[in-house]
Each structure stands twice: as structure tokens, then as C-alpha cells.
Amino acid sequence: MSGTTRAVIAKGAGGPDVLSIIERQLAAPGLGEMIVRVHAAGINRPDVMQRQGNYPPPPGASDVLGLELAGIVESVGPGVTRFSPGDRVMALVHSGAYAERAIVQEGAALPIPAGMSFVEAGAFPETYFTVWSNVFERAGLKAGETLLIHGGTSGIGTTALKLAKAIGAKVIVTAGSDEKCRACVELGADAAINYRSEDFVVRSRELTGGRGPDVILDMVGGDYMQRNIDAIAVDGRIAQIAFQQGSKAELDLLPLLMKRITLTGSTLRARPIEMKAKLAAALEANVLPLLAKPEARPLIDSTFAFDRVADAHARMDGGSHTGKIVLVMEERG
Structure with a gap:
């Protein structure tokens, strides 16, 4: 037919x-x-x-x-x-x-x-396939770990938040307004950072007792790539799924060695x-x-x-x- x-x-x-x-x-x-x-x-x-x-x-x-x-x-x-x-x-x-x-x-x-x-x-399908593949399979998020999600109110962001909480992870999100931050907390985020008024590197490390998040889900790119490396915990994993602010950046990759960081990316x-x-x-x-x-x-x-x-x-x-x-x-x- x-x-x-x-x-x-x-x-x-x-x-x-x-x-x-x-x-x-x-x-x-x-x-x-x-x-x-x-x-x-x-x-x-x-x-x-x-x-x-x-x-x-x-x-x-x-x-x-x-x-x-x-x-x-x-x-x-x-x-x-x-x-x-x-x-x-x-x-x-x-x-x-x-x-x-x-x-x-x-x-x-x-x-x-x-x-x-x-x-x-x-x-x-699009967001759940993407989040499962990148956050859980490639970045290996586990119960008890902390996930930092950039763009917490997006379709990808809300999906990652829901699935991470469902498996027992802690979740920090970034968003562009206090209203969006409140919406993420109402959805179950443990904390939300307004990236327009706070430095997510400093704040995410404060919220994790100085360790930094174990996994970061990023679709922003640009200067966020260096800041993610600065923020991530030792043995942390960064999942890059898009480059809304560009795919090029000047990076200091020494922390990649010193903190044993895994940087992964994919498209579906x-x-x-x-x-x-x-x-x-x-x-x-x-x-x-x-x-x-x-x-x-x-x-x-x-x-x-x-x-x-x-x-x-x-x-x-x-x-x-x-x-x-x-x-x-x-x-x-």
C-alpha cells in the first residue's frame, strides 16, 4: 500500500x-x-x-x-x-x-x-534515543553521580533530567532565566544555575563539594567546551551532542590528562x-x-x-x- x-x-x-x-x-x-x-x-x-x-x-x-x-x-x-x-x-x-x-x-x-x-x-524518540545513547551508554551515568545539563528546559534537557532522576542520579541544570531555573527545580532538578548571572563552573563545583559534576551533557559548544573541562570532576565524562555556539574553541587540554577526562560526542x-x-x-x-x-x-x-x-x-x-x-x-x- x-x-x-x-x-x-x-x-x-x-x-x-x-x-x-x-x-x-x-x-x-x-x-x-x-x-x-x-x-x-x-x-x-x-x-x-x-x-x-x-x-x-x-x-x-x-x-x-x-x-x-x-x-x-x-x-x-x-x-x-x-x-x-x-x-x-x-x-x-x-x-x-x-x-x-x-x-x-x-x-x-x-x-x-x-x-x-x-x-x-x-x-x-529523538530526545530519549539521544539522551540514552550519550548520557547513559557513552558517558556511563550511574546512580549517585551528578549530571550537569546545559539547557535544562529544552526537550533534550528535560528528558535528561527526568531519566537521570529516575535512575537515582543528582542533577544540576543551567538555564537562561530565573523562571526557567524554577521550572527545572519543579521538574526535579537538585539545583539550577542561571548562566546569565552566575558562573556555572564555580557554582557547579560549589554544589558538588568542590568535586565538579561527574557527567556533563552539552549542546552549546563554543567557549563552553573549555569551561566544561574546567568544571568536570576527576574521571568525569563530557558528552557533546551539538554546537549551538560553534564547534571551534581554543582549549587547554592538560586537564584531560590530569583529571582523566573522557570527552565523547555523537549524532544519531x-x-x-x-x-x-x-x-x-x-x-x-x-x-x-x-x-x-x-x-x-x-x-x-x-x-x-x-x-x-x-x-x-x-x-x-x-x-x-x-x-x-x-x-x-x-x-x-
């Missing part, structure tokens, strides 16, 4: 006004693929970067925006054994989530737990389906059971109807959101 779908592309690079809803032919699902009727799709920072012309889709991928979705399986291709038409799923995709129907690889899909809405599920979008399938299995085993409690589910800032995708991106551009912004194609669920 194939047919057509309405979908969102960027006609040129620029602001939210370059987004356009078009009619697009949808191919029949191939080996290991499914067609999902999308009910909700999360809005993420990489979508904004793609719209601005700074983050093109991988070679061979669709130009339709969107990295995560939730919906109902409509049809399956050869080799699909785990899901059937009618199943509720949420999935990570390399493109194509901003559409009424989308191609999904079975390996990167997960069942939506009972009691979880399509909106919550549509906000799950272009990685092979085999890796994403392993990550999905780890999430199913370790994270989906936590979703029985609403406090472990994605924090939703706002929802926008499909036809208001430009407004959803304007909300993201404004930077005042706390949690995930979600595009809603279907009102059911």
Missing part, C-alpha cells in the same frame, strides 16, 4: 515562513519498512537547523522534515515481523515525520506503552539502522518500563495543528518553551 501524503518541506533556507505543506507520493514499504499514519511528530532543534539550511538530510533521505513520530501502522513491507497493521508505534526516522503518513523502519520503532498519548509518544541521524535497532532494544528494556509513571514521560510545552507548522517553528525559534513542541496530525489518542 502506498499512495500520497501531505508533508512539510522547506522551500529555501530561512525562517518559519519557508515551510510549505505539499502533496508527496509515498512509495510502498520496502524490506523491514512500515507505513505509519502519523498522529503526532515532535519538533526538534535539528529540524530548525535543516530549515535554516545548516543541517541537510543524509544522502538518499527525503527532504520532508521531522525526526520522530507516533501513529498507527497502516501497512507493512516484507520482513516486518514485530508489528502489524493497527499497532500503535513511536519511531525515530532520518526524515519524513512531518507528514500525515510516513515510512518507518521497524528496527527504529517501539510500541507505545498503555496509557501514553500520541502527543507524548510523538515527543519521545545518519547512523545505520542496525545501531538504531540496538538502541531501541536498550530503550525498550530500560526506559519503557519507567513510562508507567507519567513523570517519566516527555514534558510537553505545546501542541500545534499540522497546518500551523510555521507557528510551531516560531515557538521553537523564540526559545521560551519548556519541554517539547509537538505537531499534531490527528486529534485521537
Whole structure:
């Protein structure tokens, strides 16, 4: 089964006004693929970067925006054994989530737990896959350790906060206003640092008795890279997942040796389906059971109807959101 779908592309690079809803032919699902009727799709920072012309889709991928979705399986291709038409799923995709129907690889899909809405599920894959991979697998955060999260009210930030608290870690966040700091504390952060009025290096070391945080999750880059090295504890791990302030900096790497620091970084979008399938299995085993409690589910800032995708991106551009912004194609669920 194939047919057509309405979908969102960027006609040129620029602001939210370059987004356009078009009619697009949808191919029949191939080996290991499914067609999902999308009910909700999360809005993420990489979508904004793609719209601005700074983050093109991988070679061979669709130009339709969107990295995560939730919906109902409509049809399956050869080799699909785990899901059937009618199943509720949420999935990570390399493109194509901003559409009424989308191609999904079975390996990167997960069942939506009972009691979880399509909106919550549509906000799950991109941030939870990213946080689990970088904070827990690569940086090895453990119960009793302290995690410093830059950008605590972002989708990534709120997800990392929730998962770290769920496993028994302590959490310090940075945010750009006292209001955002209060929001993070209300979500469960042990402390919040307003980076506009406090030095996060000094304050994070004070909050950890002079040790510094064991793990830092950073998407800022720029001069934060040296400051992270200064702040981190002995045997600490820094997980770099983006460079919002640039990927170049002058660094003194002597502390890398003296403090035995691990500096790691990764992206998800272009990685092979085999890796994403392993990550999905780890999430199913370790994270989906936590979703029985609403406090472990994605924090939703706002929802926008499909036809208001430009407004959803304007909300993201404004930077005042706390949690995930979600595009809603279907009102059911």
C-alpha cells in the first residue's frame, strides 16, 4: 500500500515562513519498512537547523522534515515481523515525520506503552534515543553521580533530567532565566544555575563539594567546551551532542590528562539502522518500563495543528518553551 501524503518541506533556507505543506507520493514499504499514519511528530532543534539550511538530510533521505513520530501502522513491507497493521508505534526516522503518513523502519520503532498519548509518544524518540545513547551508554551515568545539563528546559534537557532522576542520579541544570531555573527545580532538578548571572563552573563545583559534576551533557559548544573541562570532576565524562555556539574553541587540554577526562560526542541521524535497532532494544528494556509513571514521560510545552507548522517553528525559534513542541496530525489518542 502506498499512495500520497501531505508533508512539510522547506522551500529555501530561512525562517518559519519557508515551510510549505505539499502533496508527496509515498512509495510502498520496502524490506523491514512500515507505513505509519502519523498522529503526532515532535519538533526538534535539528529540524530548525535543516530549515535554516545548516543541517541537510543524509544522502538518499527525503527532504520532508521531522525526526520522530507516533501513529498507527497502516501497512507493512516484507520482513516486518514485530508489528502489524493497527499497532500503535513511536519511531525515530532520518526524515519524513512531518507528514500525515510516513515510512518507518521497524528496527527504529517501539510500541507505545498503555496509557501514553500520541502527543507524548510523538515527543519521545529523538530526545530519549539521544539522551540514552550519550548520557547513559557513552558517558556511563550511574546512580549517585551528578549530571550537569546545559539547557535544562529544552526537550533534550528535560528528558535528561527526568531519566537521570529516575535512575537515582543528582542533577544540576543551567538555564537562561530565573523562571526557567524554577521550572527545572519543579521538574526535579537538585539545583539550577542561571548562566546569565552566575558562573556555572564555580557554582557547579560549589554544589558538588568542590568535586565538579561527574557527567556533563552539552549542546552549546563554543567557549563552553573549555569551561566544561574546567568544571568536570576527576574521571568525569563530557558528552557533546551539538554546537549551538560553534564547534571551534581554543582549549587547554592538560586537564584531560590530569583529571582523566573522557570527552565523547555523537549524532544519531545518519547512523545505520542496525545501531538504531540496538538502541531501541536498550530503550525498550530500560526506559519503557519507567513510562508507567507519567513523570517519566516527555514534558510537553505545546501542541500545534499540522497546518500551523510555521507557528510551531516560531515557538521553537523564540526559545521560551519548556519541554517539547509537538505537531499534531490527528486529534485521537
